[in-house]
Amino acid sequence: MIDYIRGNHARILEDLGQHVWLSLVPVVLGAVLALPVGYLAVRYRWLYAPVVNTGGVLYSVPSLALFVVIPAIIPVGVLSPLNIVVALSVYTFALLTRTVADALISVQGEATWAATAMGFRPVRRLLSVELPMSLPVMMAGLRVATVSNISLVSVGAIIGVGGLGDLFTRGLQLSFLEPIFVGIILSVLLAALCDIAIVLLQRRLTPWSRAGAR
């Protein structure tokens, strides 16, 4: 395996780089879209059921089908990396809208009531009370979405843009195990690293959430 890495490190690094942006850009895009939609589903409760159900349906669409459907709806090529980015953004969005909505609902209580009664206006209450209080739940959702994206990217190899997934197809085509092992190990390492990064970020952002345990 060492020999394989020596001989192909440029190629492997390129795949890894592609894997990173193919998986993480959709996390950011999906999260940015999920925040306002999740908020609206809480603000206007009648939206909650349709939003969450739509999310559930979207998440259950097989990824291969999505790669075919997306180019039919928006102008991206089937084989374009953008197609993967859009598909994974859809999954992240589907997963996180529910997380955002449930997180915002879970923090409704005495503290948010007190905020209103002390003279917070809705936007300020959202930004400085509800969002910070719901961060622990939202970050938990973000961890799931990130790790799941990192594993999903590989499927893109079917249409030729799969980051580390390309190592799997190569290994299969050549009946050669080394690239498959390298792909799996790097993929798992990347997921673990991203997960740890999010946990550290959360500790930094929510020092209060562990305060009671001391």
Added chain:
Amino acid sequence: MITFDAVTKAFPGGNVAVDNLSLELPTGQITVFVGPSGCGKTTSLRMINRTIEPSSGTISIDGEDVTAQDAALLRRRIGYVIQHAGLFPHRTVADNIATVPLLNGVNRKQAREEAVALLGRVGLDESLAGRYPAQLSGGQQQRVGVARALAADPPVMLMDEPFSAVDPIVREGLQREFLRLQAELGKTIAFVTHDIDEAVKLGDRVAVFREGGHLAQVGTPQELLDDPADDFVADFVGRDRGFRALSFITAERLEVEPVASYVDRGHGARLVLDDDGRPTGWSVDGTEGLRALPGTFTAEDALRLVTDLAITSPAGAAVRVDAGGVADGVVAHEAIARHLTALRHEAPR
């Protein structure tokens, strides 16, 4: 002064929470809203800061209709304390207290400094300023809640069962300090509770609500205990209202017997004093050692305390002391009973 003028609140579906309420809450006084659950006391309180809007009628603060004012700005001028404090878990104690000043645009450094100073005011150590609410006890959180309501120095405070969720001993401490603080600050306070003892203890005036959002009676605690308007109020203030009413009469005019000559008829007990004249206990004929005193009273204390001391005393008598703790009189059961009889003849109804 807060004025309710013919205020009614009907919720969608026809449930009338408050029915044609007219009530004045005098400036600088504590008015307690008390009653069973579902009587509209909390709804009435919340209409003052517009967290609930009245269906009809007007509520005004110093003559200004609250519904004519911007709700958020109105609320920042009204301190608000709730059960369980409702502190922001993600903010430190100092930042929690500084909430309203920060909303009003006071700079962070100044707001924090004032917040830390307020900690002392509500009986908390300044070292707690950097903690998070989860690191405080329930009683401490409630004190922070009071400090947060006071931070912008609002003339009006709303308190919604603020002391109900803490244990009785902590509650007593909080109530005592609340009264001390109010004596210094003189806020106009609306205070909701379901506990008639708390109402009588804290209220300058008490408004008793009954189911359906009707005001049953409003008056001073003593008026309520002496002269309940109807059976509902009499029932609500409780069977022992006669005894509780003694809380409002001081022992000022209670006649005492000289310490030296007092001997309990039953047991032959005598009061023993130390060299400075302070009472140390009762010595009972034919027994060794001293029996402890349950306590002493001064002329400013209430007859309720004096009666209690006499009942629990081994000699059947309560001991009066002067400001220096020197015993200056003894009063027996019988004398208290005679005094109460005299009071009744004095104020015939």
